[in-house]
Amino acid sequence: MEKLVKQLRKTNTVAEIKNAFVDLIYSKGFRSMNVTDITRAAGIGRGTFYTHYTDKYDLLEKIEDELLDQLQSDLKNVMPNAMQWLIVDKNAATPAPFILETLNNFYQNRRLIAALLSEKGDPHFIGKVKKIIFADLDSSLTKLDKQVTVADKIPEDYAREFTIDEVMGVIVYWISKAHPEEPAEVAQIITKLQNEAPMQLFSMKKDKERKSKHE
Structure with missing residues (x-):
């Protein structure tokens, strides 16, 4: 059960990051955004972001x-x-x-x-x-x-x-x-x-x- 909860939490976090990423492309553009922009838009900490991606280029890739x-x-x-x-x-x-x-x-x-x-x-x-x-x-x-x-x-x-x-x-x-x-x-x-x-x-x-x- 605990494993399932963690997996769901991870899935939700990744989805929030992706949604924030898309919103920022439209509002700022990929070249102008940074990790701080993404974490703020997604409502997560920088540490949480870095557990999934190394930077915005890794996220894009x-x-x-x-x-x-x-x-x-x-x-x-x-x-x-x-x-x-x-x-x-x-x-x-x-x-x-x-x-x-x-x-x-x-x-x-x-x-x-x-x-x-x-x-x-x-x-x-x-x-x-x-x-x-x-x-x-x-x-x-x-x-x-x-x-x-x-x-x-x-x-x-x-x-x-x-x-x-x-x-x-x-x-x-x-x-x-x-x-x-x-x-x-x-x-x-x-x-x-x-x-x-x-x-x-x-x-x-x-x-x-x-x-x-x-x-």
Whole structure:
């Protein structure tokens, strides 16, 4: 029982620190805040803060790592079909599973993520999110290597960057709104935008080209 009480106390303290951290990003910005600001806003002593984090940078890193780990876990089962949707089913009316999973993940943590993505947050956070998505997309693309070609004279890395930036730009705009729509609604919006946007960077190779690569 005592162990459970301590665990609950720890969980509540960490939650209070995170809430205070988010409030301070909006009011002061990450660069301007300090540990004293955080402890005052959270209503805890400095000693309590230091039992969990070494400084504000450690707090930021651990918060982001937790968010990114969850995103990676959520995407694990849907990413293998990501390139299939982007290339073969790019005109489909159904949202890509990896887009919906990303939206759900962001929506569950919308206030925190919006703070991190804001001008007062961490300018590197969006790059960390994209890195996770790119890693899984690259794995899917590698599996389709013999079937996929990129539009003429466009390097594959640029095609990949453009493809993901289209999606991430909409997601960042959405999650930064004061009252973001439900994930399913935004997923449909992104799907419609994808169908209208220049999504002809990737295409299936012609049968002759695929056969010659096998020979």
